[in-house]
Amino acid sequence: MESLDDFINASVAAAHSAKPLKALTELLKKTVSKPDWFAEILPVTDDDEILLHASNELTIYSIKLTPGLQFPPHSHEMPVVIGFYEGCETNLIYKKQSNGELLQTERIDFEAPCVGQLDTDVIHSITNYGQATSRAIHYYLGDLINQPRSLWNPESNESMLFDNSKYFEYAKPNLE
Numbered sequence: 001m002e003s004l005d006d007f008i009n010a011s012v013a014a015a016h017s018a019k020p021l022k023a024l025t026e027l028l029k030k031t032v033s034k035p036d037w038f039a040e041i042l043p044v045t046d047d048d049e050i051l052l053h054a055s056n057e058l059t060i061y062s063i064k065l066t067p068g069l070q071f072p073p074h075s076h077e078m079p080v081v082i083g084f085y086e087g088c089e090t091n092l093i094y095k096k097q098s099n100g101e102l103l104q105t106e107r108i109d110f111e112a113p114c115v116g117q118l119d120t121d122v123i124h125s126i127t128n129y130g131q132a133t134s135r136a137i138h139y140y141l142g143d144l145i146n147q148p149r150s151l152w153n154p155e156s157n158e159s160m161l162f163d164n165s166k167y168f169e170y171a172k173p174n175l176e
């Protein structure tokens with residue numbers, strides 16, 4: 001693999017294989033130890049999120065997280081594989097209680113290079129407690145753009161249909 005096209009093509013082939021979760025995880029395990037290679041092949045932009053590919057089987061985002069910011073809880077309604085290749089990122093995991101409110105039940109700290117998986121029903125919020133920008137490739141095993149999914153207002157705990165502008169609007173400082 002030399003170019004972004006090569007990486008996307010290899011990712012799509014992995015998503016169409018007999019065991020997509022395993023194949024996509026293996027592909028990321030091979031690449032997360034090469035942060036310079038990702039810097040070379042990824043588009044140069046100031047955007048925090050870059051959509052690299054979207055189809056029924058696979059959505060690929062390149063996502064960077066600014067230190068100090070916590071994004072609101074949300075679901076994906078499909079399995080997720082994340083390849084962390086620079087910095088550290090924390091996932092806070094929530095369970096929905098009978099009254100509909102979220103309760104944080106787990107904290108997972110990822111430090112690059114590593115690969116993480118999230119099950120279909122996971123509700124999480126992501127943040128960067130480190131000093132430097134974190135960078136990761138996110139594989140969503142489905143059409144994330146058109147998938148109805150949920151977003152929670154972190155102040156009111158109110159759930160709503162996921163909305164990208166609201167997602168960024170609800171980002172807040174991650175004071176511990």
Ligand SMILES: [Fe+2]
Pocket residue numbers: 074076124
């Ligand atoms: Fe997410």
